[in-house]
Each structure stands twice: as C-alpha cells, then as structure tokens.
Amino acid sequence: MGCSQSNTAYSALSGTESDYKAAFDEVKTLGEGQNFVQFGLVKLVVKKDSKSQPFAVKVLGKGFTFKDNILYTPMKPGVLKMELDILQVLQGKNYNLALDSIYESSSKVYVVTELCEGGEMLEYTSKNMAEGLRMEDVSRIAYQLLSALDHCDRHNILHRDLKPQNIIPPPSLHTRFKANTKTAELRVIDFGCGIMDDSKGKEHATFAGTPFLISPEVFQKKYTSKTDIFSAGVVLYVLVAGYPENLDYAFDILHSANRDLKTLPGMPKDMPDTFYEMLDKMLLHDWRGRNSAAEMLRDEFVAFYHALVGNGPNRVKMRRTSSMILSGTGEKAALAFGSLNFQRSVTTIMASMMSKTDLLTLLSAVEKKTSSSGNVENKLAVIKVVDLRSILEAMVKTDCLDAIARQNNAHIYDNYSYEYKRLEPFTMDNPTTTADILDSGASSAPRKLQFSTRMLNASTNMGGSSKRLSRKSQSVYIRGT
Numbered sequence: 001m002g003c004s005q006s007n008t009a010y011s012a013l014s015g016t017e018s019d020y021k022a023a024f025d026e027v028k029t030l031g032e033g034q035n036f037v038q039f040g041l042v043k044l045v046v047k048k049d050s051k052s053q054p055f056a057v058k059v060l061g062k063g064f065t066f067k068d069n070i071l072y073t074p075m076k077p078g079v080l081k082m083e084l085d086i087l088q089v090l091q092g093k094n095y096n097l098a099l100d101s102i103y104e105s106s107s108k109v110y111v112v113t114e115l116c117e118g119g120e121m122l123e124y125t126s127k128n129m130a131e132g133l134r135m136e137d138v139s140r141i142a143y144q145l146l147s148a149l150d151h152c153d154r155h156n157i158l159h160r161d162l163k164p165q166n167i168i169p170p171p172s173l174h175t176r177f178k179a180n181t182k183t184a185e186l187r188v189i190d191f192g193c194g195i196m197d198d199s200k201g202k203e204h205a206t207f208a209g210t211p212f213l214i215s216p217e218v219f220q221k222k223y224t225s226k227t228d229i230f231s232a233g234v235v236l237y238v239l240v241a242g243y244p245e246n247l248d249y250a251f252d253i254l255h256s257a258n259r260d261l262k263t264l265p266g267m268p269k270d271m272p273d274t275f276y277e278m279l280d281k282m283l284l285h286d287w288r289g290r291n292s293a294a295e296m297l298r299d300e301f302v303a304f305y306h307a308l309v310g311n312g313p314n315r316v317k318m319r320r321t322s323s324m325i326l327s328g329t330g331e332k333a334a335l336a337f338g339s340l341n342f343q344r345s346v347t348t349i350m351a352s353m354m355s356k357t358d359l360l361t362l363l364s365a366v367e368k369k370t371s372s373s374g375n376v377e378n379k380l381a382v383i384k385v386v387d388l389r390s391i392l393e394a395m396v397k398t399d400c401l402d403a404i405a406r407q408n409n410a411h412i413y414d415n416y417s418y419e420y421k422r423l424e425p426f427t428m429d430n431p432t433t434t435a436d437i438l439d440s441g442a443s444s445a446p447r448k449l450q451f452s453t454r455m456l457n458a459s460t461n462m463g464g465s466s467k468r469l470s471r472k473s474q475s476v477y478i479r480g481t
Helices: 017-023 077-090 121-128 135-154 226-241 247-254 273-282 304-308 329-353 356-373 375-380 385-394 398-405 420-427 434-439 453-459
Strands: 024-034 039-047 050-061 065-067 070-072 099-104 108-114 175-177 186-188 382-384 417-419
Touching: 017 024, 017 099, 017 108, 024 050, 077 099, 077 108, 121 226, 121 329, 135 186, 135 226, 135 304, 226 247, 226 273, 226 329, 247 375, 329 356, 329 398, 329 417, 329 420, 356 375, 356 382, 356 385, 356 420, 375 382, 375 417, 382 385, 385 398, 385 417, 417 420
Parallel strands: none
Antiparallel strands: 024 039, 039 050, 050 108, 065 070, 099 108, 175 186, 382 417
16 A cells, blocks of 8 residues: 655644654554545544543545555545534534544644444444334434434534445444444534535535435435435434335335325334324425424424433323334344445445446446436436346356355345446546556546456455445535535
C-alpha cells in the first residue's frame, strides 16, 4: 500500500500529527474502510492522560492510496470539512455521533470520535434480538432516531442519506449502536452527504441518497429537511420487515399517494395500528403535510417505550400498543444483513475480474433489461441477482459466476435486488501501470489495475466478511447547492 502526499488543508482543529501521537495511544486496528473513492484505517485509541475510555480514530489519506490493485483517491477537502463542521455543531447530542478531535499532517487526517461497538442496525438486531424484536425496542429506536433528526433540524442540518446498514468499519456508519446490548443507544452518523443551511426550510435540488430510502420529492429535485423523515420511516419499516426480495414492489407502495402500508412485504402480523399510523405520517407522499421530527416525537407509538418505563405519558393512554415479541424479526434482520454482505462480495468479484470494456457491456445489458422490465427497477437502479447471472452467462463470464456461487448462502439471494450502480466507478478511464497512476493526477473515481488472485480469494471468504472487501454501498450522490 502506498500513498502520495498532499499539502491540502482540510479542517484540523486540534493540532498536528505529533499532537495526535502525544495525546493518544493506538491499541489496535479495527478495520479498513473502502468506499470506491476513499480508503481509510480505523483504530481503537485511548487518551494517554485517561485510559479508561476508548475512542475510535479514522485515518484518512490526503493523497492517492494504492490497495489490492485499486487506487483510491483522497476525499475532497470541501466534503470532509462539511461533515466535520456538522459534527462539531451537533456536539454529539441527541443520539448523533460525538466528535472528539481532529488532527492533520501533510499526508493524513485523523478524525477521533466516540467508539461505537454495537454494529449496524440489522447486525445489532440479528445478534442481540435473535428471538425477535420487542415492541418497545421498535418504539425506543424510533424515538432515538427521531430525536437525532430533531436535533439536526434545529440546526438546519439535512443528513440526506439515512439507511440502516453500516457499510464500512466503525465509526463511519449511518446508524450504529453505542454498545452490543439489548438497550444500547443508537448513533446517527456518516454525514458525508449532509448539508447545513443558513436558514430554516430551505429547498434543495441536489439528488442525494440511496434510491430505495429517499423521498419522492428528492426524485423531483425539490425537497427540505422533511426528506430525512421519509427516509427514517423506510428505516423503521426495514427494522421490522428486513429488506424485501421484491424491492421494486415495496418501493411502489412506499411512493404511492394512496396506499395500504399493511400490504408492505415482510411486515410482522402483530404490528399494532399505532405503528402503521406512525409510518403513515412519516411516509406521507406530499412533504408539505409530512410531520417534522419534533411533531413525530409526540406520536403515540414513538412515546410507547417511555410510557412503558415510566418516563412518558401515562401507560393507560398506551393501551393500543402492547409489549410483545415480534416473531421472525431476528431472522429477517439476519437475512437482510447477509444480503448486503452478498452484494458487496458480488461487486468486488466483478470489479476485480472484469475489464472496463466488460463492465460497460454488462451495465449496458443491465440497463436494457431493467428499462424493458419496468420503470421502477430502472429508477431504483437495481436488477435481480438471477437476471444478473443470466447476463454474465450470456457474456461467458464463467469465472465470475463460479466465484459468486462460492459466496456464503449465495443461492438464497437469487431473487434479491442488486444495486448495479455500484459498478459504475470501475468503468472510469484507468491507467495500467503504477507509473501511470502516479503521473495521472487527480481523479473522481478509483482506478483498477490488473486482477489480483489474492483479492479474489479475499472476496470469496464467507460472503464478504473479509476486511479487504468493499464496505460502503454506492449512493447516488452529486454534491451541489
């Protein structure tokens, strides 16, 4: 792994690399983060003057990073500065990630945050609530998520990419839990798509986020902070139902002005009317009538957990919601988490084993298939895994098919949706030698060199559990005003 240096100033507020090393002891590496554009190491650290509390530091390269035959470009200073500015304003309050300090050298940025050990939402629920979520757990998570968004709204901050999965190792996650316990607090983080306005209610036109979770008005390119409420509603749906096999069918219901939310696929049979009433408010098609986060915090289902533990409205008023286990939710979370890992492995395999020309041919065939099969699949930029396999068979990509088939539980995910936009960064012009890389200058996408057998072996390890795999799903994101 190598890194070319840059003197670009990012947003260091706490000092230099020497100051960082004087303040912290590095205990161990937690993981390697890769998002097709940027590479970073995440480490567990403790302060030398008080070693009782651990922190996480993400070490970001300011220059090109070459790892496993892929060249990662540095994060743009403006993007990182916006994210760090947002974290500083939020001050780690109301279930938002706490930023401790920022250090900078000529080649690296060190971002120190609180340590979140509980895992992403689906991983957390599948491990800690394997027997099933309790109704009060759903209410508690809804309350914490909406509290975080209310705090953001009070500071004119839009997240713009809320989703349940963490894609790269801690702490750069979207919804991560503070600890690995049944009553852990969540943290909303990863404000890389976030924006901070100078006034309340400002409208935006930039398309940002992951298509299945974004609001109808984002597709119309006219939205406010209420777009985050819609995304949070989809997150809560996925919390109890998992990701549906037929993503397009669920998307149709979520984006319909007149719909019956009880027909959403995967919904537990025992969900009370109060849960659907909460979802209906959050997923209201017309954003102008959609409740704000502050209004949603007074919702009956959201208040249920606090009533149950004696910290909220009188329990007598909560009779429409009962404390009970939602059967099957643990299994659904595990299956959904596995499908995300499978997608990451499939992306790594195809990006590693196929040339730029092959990838362009594949994407062209996928676009043709999804365009003919209906507007929704095309809008979501997804294709069923079984259809993707058929295209690879027609291209005689036997090696790719064999590698995909070796993934953990691969046969289970044939009818799940694959986000084919993940492959687009690998179709950019790329140099073919290390010398070309170092002479090529800046780029907005990673560069792929000759395929490495070592990388393939990593990608076929337990359905994507290897640290070398890509850890962040590709969001459709173009920064603008």
